[in-house]
Amino acid sequence: EDQVTQSPEALRLQEGESSSLNCSYTVSGLRGLFWYRQDPGKGPEFLFTLYSAGEEKEKERLKATLTKKESFLHITAPKPEDSATYLCAVFYEGSGAGSYQLTFGKGTKLSVIP
Amino acid sequence: DTGVSQNPRHKITKRGQNVTFRCDPISEHNRLYWYRQTLGQGPEFLTYFQNEAQLEKSRLLSDRFSAERPKGSFSTLEIQRTEQGDSAMYLCASSADGYQPQHFGDGTRLSIL
Numbered sequence: 001e002d003q004v005t006q007s008p009e010a011l012r013l014q015e016g017e018s019s020s021l022n023c024s025y026t027v028s029g030l031r032g033l034f035w036y037r038q039d040p041g042k043g044p045e046f047l048f049t050l051y052s053a054g055e056e057k058e059k060e061r062l063k064a065t066l067t068k069k070e071s072f073l074h075i076t077a078p079k080p081e082d083s084a085t086y087l088c089a090v091f092y093e094g095s096g097a098g099s100y101q102l103t104f105g106k107g108t109k110l111s112v113i114p
Numbered sequence: 115d116t117g118v119s120q121n122p123r124h125k126i127t128k129r130g131q132n133v134t135f136r137c138d139p140i141s142e143h144n145r146l147y148w149y150r151q152t153l154g155q156g157p158e159f160l161t162y163f164q165n166e167a168q169l170e171k172s173r174l175l176s177d178r179f180s181a182e183r184p185k186g187s188f189s190t191l192e193i194q195r196t197e198q199g200d201s202a203m204y205l206c207a208s209s210a211d212g213y214q215p216q217h218f219g220d221g222t223r224l225s226i227l
Contacts, residue, residue, distance in 0.1 A: 004156075034215055043118070043205050043218035044157065087156050101170070102147075102216060104156025 003027070004090050006105035013112050016077045021108045023088035024070040032091040033071050034102065035064050037084045044087055078112045085109045116141055118219035120206050126225045127196055134192045135222045139208030146189050147216055148181055149205040150174065157205050157218075163189060193224075201226045 004025045013019055023033070032051040036044035048057040050066035057064045061082065063074040073086055089102040119138040127133050139146045144165055149157035160179070161171045165186035175181075178197075183189040193200055203223050207216035 031213070036218075041220070041223075043120075043207075043220045046215045046217055049215050089156070101159050101162075102157075103159070106154065106156050 004088065004103050004105040006086075006088060006108050008108060009106070010109045011111070013075075013078055013110070015079060015112055015114050018074070018076045018078070020075070021073040021086055021110070022070060023073070023105055025088075025090045026069075027090050027092045027103065029093035030090060031093065033066055034089045034091060035062075035071070035073055036087040036089065038087055038107065039084050047086075075110070078110070080112045080114050083110055083112045118206055118208055118217055120204075120219035120222050122222055123220065124223045124225070126227065128227050129196055129198060131196055132192065132194045133196060133224065134190055135204055135206075135224075137189045137191070137206030137219060138187075139189070139206070140217060143208035143210050143217075144186070145209045145212060145216075146183055147207040147209075148189070148191050149207065149218075151203045151205055151221070152201075160191075196224075196226050198226050200224060 007022045034049050035047040037047055038044045048064040053068045055066050061076050065072050085107040087104050087107045089104045091102055121136045125133055147162040148160040151157040159172050160175050161181050163183040166183050178194045181191045203221040205218055205221045207218045209216045
């Protein structure tokens, strides 16, 4: 069964304490992986798309990397405003011809303490 | 900002009632998706449209659920005879095509009394 697993489920960091979030996946027909940020009561906000192993993307304090089996979201010197749930989603061929779907992990809830 | 817009933001209804949600996608996007999200979980795919055609439906989409996208613009999701288990956040997303990132609205939170 196709699966996306994120770890840890929750992470508390002191302001400035760098860390990484993990997203591992087992899907067939993978076409790419997306990272999203979700604040309470809001919809997911798009951060990055990664299409192939070895690819890296950066945005401010965030850097996303992709291997054949997992992706990492590195957070460098986080600030309290980085507190949110971070979701990864794998993008793969669906059951219908020409269809593509996203399967999301459960997310990592990040709390950055001042 | 012409992001994805969803209405209403919150809906409280009694069990057994019908409810309808609306989604207005980003105007140039051809694809529109519906997801359901419960507390502590990631969004789960329900269905998607390419223009006005509904191309795929998840097993999660029971017969009580129906979605439409007339004229390939806005979309509606209707739930008939609501049940307690329907309580969730219903999210809509749109994308330019099947390969581009999906951009989400802020959802409609449904609470069943």
